[in-house]
Amino acid sequence: MPHLGLLAPRYDDGGLAGVLPGVARSIGVPGLEHVPSVPMRPARRAVVVLVDGLGYELVRRRGGHAPFLRSLLPAAYRITAGFPSTTATSMGTFGTGQPPGAHGLLGYEVLVPGEDRLLNELSWEDGPDPRTWQTQQTVFERAAADGVAVTSIGPGYFDGSGLTRAALRGGRFRAADQLPARVDATLAALRAERRSLVYLYWGELDKVGHVHGCQSWEWGDELEAIDAELARLVRSVPADTAVYITADHGMVDAPHALRIDLAHDAELAAGVRHVGGEPRALQLYCEDGATPDVLATWRERVGERAWIRTKAEAVAEGWFGPVREENLPRVGDVIVAMRQNFAIVDSRRARPQLLALLGLHGSLTQEESAIPLFHVPARDSA
Incomplete structure (x- = not known):
């Protein structure tokens, strides 16, 4: 049965804000000792995969389409995305390690103070300078300053976009369209550097859920394809690489x-x-x-x-x-x-x-706010 009661946002070690700081700290980035995070083992290299729309309750209920993720579920963390449970806000929380009230990406569309208009923080059309709208240092910037080879992998139109510059700036960007190509790019980036942090984004599950609903067979088919590529990624990373898989929000079907x-x-x-x-x-x-x-x-x-x-x-x-x-x-x-x-x-x-x-999201229900954090530790310690 769906869990549609209120899930209070958490911005401590039970929330999305702690994921990237924890990963960066696990590969030795200093200055993050007091940033909340879930426990993570040391590693020389790390990959963080963010699957847009992969809610914890959806994985739990539709795990038949994801045998690899289902095998990891007993040890997975159930964390919260924050409010609103929407991509623009969650990217700010993920990228800065700060709650929405601190990073300021407060919704899909928010008021631009003094201009009597709304800003779409996802498209960033006619938006302000991302660096002045979101002034907090990102975790990628911190890691890159410490000599970590930081690589973000996603669709080409994300490179230099307003949201990317606001929430995920730092390091280099590698464009790839299909998920297998993004996994290949991730593996290449890892093998090219001894100390690296790679971020891989995949948004198709969210798109399918919006159009067809998250209870549809189309959503299940997309989850199957994602699951197979994630399994390949984990099999193929260098032995000193830890892999983390999380999401930005879940979803409900809203008739x-x-x-x-x-x-x-x-x-x-x-x-x-x-x-x-x-x-x-x-x-x-x-x-x-x-x-x-x-x-x-x-x-x-x-x-x-x-x-x-x-x-x-x-x-x-x-x-x-x-x-x-x-x-x-x-x-x-x-x-x-x-x-x-x-x-x-x-x-x-x-x-x-x-x-x-x-399929919609944004609210405080467990279906929308609860997200998974899967962790596959490095086979060889750092």
Whole structure:
């Protein structure tokens, strides 16, 4: 059965924020002693694979499609992605080792303070300078400064993108399209350097889940292909290499019949100047003075379908972790994290392709927030 109760975000050793700092520390990068991480054995080289959309509960329930990952599951860590459980935010958390409130990548779409517009932090279209929007040093930058050969492997259009420069800057980038080619590039990068950290990203599982749903046979087929390549990677790495496999979020199927469209609901739309976030994790930026009325209306109308908080409440409850003062204006006045399989869309501005998606994420349910951390230690110690 799906686990759709609230999963409180964690930004200590039980969260995504600890993964990359822990890996870097395991290969000897200094200055990370006080950065939370899960226990990791020393190694000379390390690979971190991030499979977009590979939720812990999905692996557990659909493990028949992934015999290799299923064999690792008993020893895997069940960690949390943070809030919102969405790629742009999780990449910031992963890449910096900091909670969203610190790195400032606070959602799929967030307000640009002083400009009265939303920034899509995934596409970064017409976005600000990534280095001024996200000022925290990345773990890749720390590792590269210590002489580690850092290589990121992913689709070519990620090279130099706004999100990459904000969250994952540092080291070199190697483009490869298909997963087998990315595994080959990973192995080549490892063999080329005695002390190395390689990051491999794969996003197709998330795409398939969005279009067909994470309960579909198409999702299962994609997981099978990923599982086979991950097994090949682990078999083929040098003996002094540790391999870590994790994700940025999980997913739920959100049937269209359970959705509310703000374009056809004047009561819910009243007083809302910008609808940020995404359908499972909305951030409402209200007209001046309208926040109390918006909050009351949304709690009355959709309070049974969502966890609804004011900005102050969400911050106080630690949804974003400690929030830096300069990042507070990016947070919505009202935060709406959907329960169960519900979603709220706004067809006045969302593209039809996005409205058509079946699989969604972003909220605080276990299905969306719980992610795995698989660890295959090096066969030879560092």
